[in-house]
Amino acid sequence: MKRSKQVLWLSYYAPPMGGSGVQRPVKFAKYLAKNGWNVHWVCPEEGSYPYRDQGLTQDLDSERIHLYRVGGGTPQHSIFGRWIQSMYYALPWKLAARLNSWLYFPDNKVGWAHEAHDKALELISTHQIPLLFVTAPPFSSFSLATTLAEETGAKLVLDLRDDWLENQFHQYATTSRRAQMAELEQRVCSKADAITVINEYTKANLAKRHPTLAERMRVIPNGFDPEDGFDLADESRRQHSETDPSIWVYNGLFYRQQNPSDVLKGFVQYIHDRPESRTKFVIQGDDGKRYRRVVQQAQDRFEWKGYLSHEASLHGLMQADVLWLHLSAMQHIDRVTPGKLFEYMGTGKPIFATIPEGVTAEMLRQYGPVSIVHSTRQEDIAQAVHAFEQQRLQQSLPPVNRSFVESFDRERLTHRLEQIFLNLAPES
Incomplete structure (x- = not known):
């Protein structure tokens, strides 16, 4: 008898949040569910996130996709969330980014990872989930997934929607903070069983920093849904x-x-x-x-x-x-x-x-x-x-x-992700 296809899904951005960061995990989940996968998606409450798109929830309208919301634990989830957000955007962007780097590590979403841990652990145990998929940014999600993989023995797939250490939006507060991030990237990536990235440039730069991990890396670009x-x-x-x-x-x-x-x-x-x-x-x-x-x-x-x-x-x-x-x-x-x-x-x-x-x-x-x-x-x-x-x-x-x-059809791209999943966690 074949074991049912189960994956724990860790994505900070989830409908009804809107914006580009939601599209990739939503479309992957949609087509995996159509292919018989049970997707157990752990995500935070919306908080003061400024962009809402209720229509995106339609892509998750499947009995195989289960959303579990936990407390956010981030500045955007505090009672002062909107005020903090307005103050942040009032600052020059480089100053705001450096301030973020100084106050939070690895990012200002780290609180959600603490909130999600117990729920994710419960789901893995209850449903005997052999596989973890986590997409970032925020990169604090990667730390959470690595801890879960170590605690449960589940296979770990990291999905980078942007470069990590050399992210175009990162402004490190100090050289020591950058070194700290480099060390975390090395530790987390070394624990991954597979790493998916959005383009060859990102893969080349990641492989340059971690040459021994290059064979684990696969390019799955973003796409469009017919x-x-x-x-x-x-x-x-x-x-x-x-x-x-x-x-x-x-x-x-x-x-x-x-x-x-x-x-x-x-x-x-x-x-x-x-x-x-x-x-x-x-x-x-x-x-x-x-x-x-x-x-x-x-x-x-x-x-x-x-x-x-x-x-x-x-x-x-x-x-x-x-x-x-x-x-x-x-x-x-x-x-x-x-x-x-x-x-x-x-x-x-x-x-x-x-x-x-x-x-x-x-x-x-x-x-x-x-x-x-x-x-x-x-x-x-x-x-x-x-x-x-x-x-x-x-x-x-x-x-x-x-x-x-x-070649950028979302269904085709999801098939490539599914092959990675099946190689790591065969059905039988």
């Missing part, structure tokens, strides 16, 4: 003539570390240089409070929609003519592949990318209809927008590489 309405074969996309307005859409927040002001100024210059164009720029996901003044001279061409549900944001992508992707030059940005990249590609739309060189640029070149702009000079941005619009209207852009895009 069941969310993506269809590369759909020919009903809006077609425009040169006299129709074209809609450029950016999806997501502009993190404080990702300042788009120079690019926005380039868009404004394009509007001034080409008054005959009726291009409209729609930013969905960011309220624009920090950037409205940048586009004030062309404010009628910019629409700021603020935070949207995943469903609503995908609807906006489908209505666009061009999708804008932005990454600012900063430490370790070359190894970052934002989650929106894969949903952009899933639409089959032309992509205008203002990004540094790195793994995202390499992937976009394989995609097809793209313009990659490294310069932040507004004159260069304006010229690049005009050139890309001309190519699009003349239908001279390269075609979408369909086989490349289809």
Whole structure:
């Protein structure tokens, strides 16, 4: 008789929390459940997390997915959570990050790991769960999972959605704090039976730091879910003539570390240089409070929609003519592949990318209809927008590489994760 497929799922971010950090664990869990896995998901209460998306709970509507909520134990879960959050965002981001590094180790979510331990241990014992899957950030979740694996003998799979030690958002308070993090990364990774990462750049850097662990590492990128309405074969996309307005859409927040002001100024210059164009720029996901003044001279061409549900944001992508992707030059940005990249590609739309060189640029070149702009000079941005619009209207852009895009189907990607699980914990 085969043993039922059971996995303990540790993810701080869980619906109805919204945002990009939720998508990966949700889609993995959804398709694992369809393949007969019982997913026992331990997560914290929401606390004062600012982004909610109740619609994401639909992906977890399965009798095989069980959510167990525990106390958060983090600053966001205290009675002063919203005040702490507002104070944090009032500080310059590097100062705020260093303060976090000084006050908390390995991160400010460490309290949730303490809260989750007993519930996770109970579930492993009750359901005889042979396998632990944990996704990070927050990296405090990794410490929790390592402790559980040591206590129970369960196999451990670490999932890195970003680099750990050399994370693009980390600002270490002191050199000793960085050394402490390096030591923790070494200890935790050495305990893992398998390590999944989101791209080859992250894998290469992790393997460079831990060469003896390279054979345990596998790349499983982020992706898009066809069941969310993506269809590369759909020919009903809006077609425009040169006299129709074209809609450029950016999806997501502009993190404080990702300042788009120079690019926005380039868009404004394009509007001034080409008054005959009726291009409209729609930013969905960011309220624009920090950037409205940048586009004030062309404010009628910019629409700021603020935070949207995943469903609503995908609807906006489908209505666009061009999708804008932005990454600012900063430490370790070359190894970052934002989650929106894969949903952009899933639409089959032309992509205008203002990004540094790195793994995202390499992937976009394989995609097809793209313009990659490294310069932040507004004159260069304006010229690049005009050139890309001309190519699009003349239908001279390269075609979408369909086989490349289809490789990021969430169901296919989950199959790769399932194979890792089955190798570590066979059914019989």
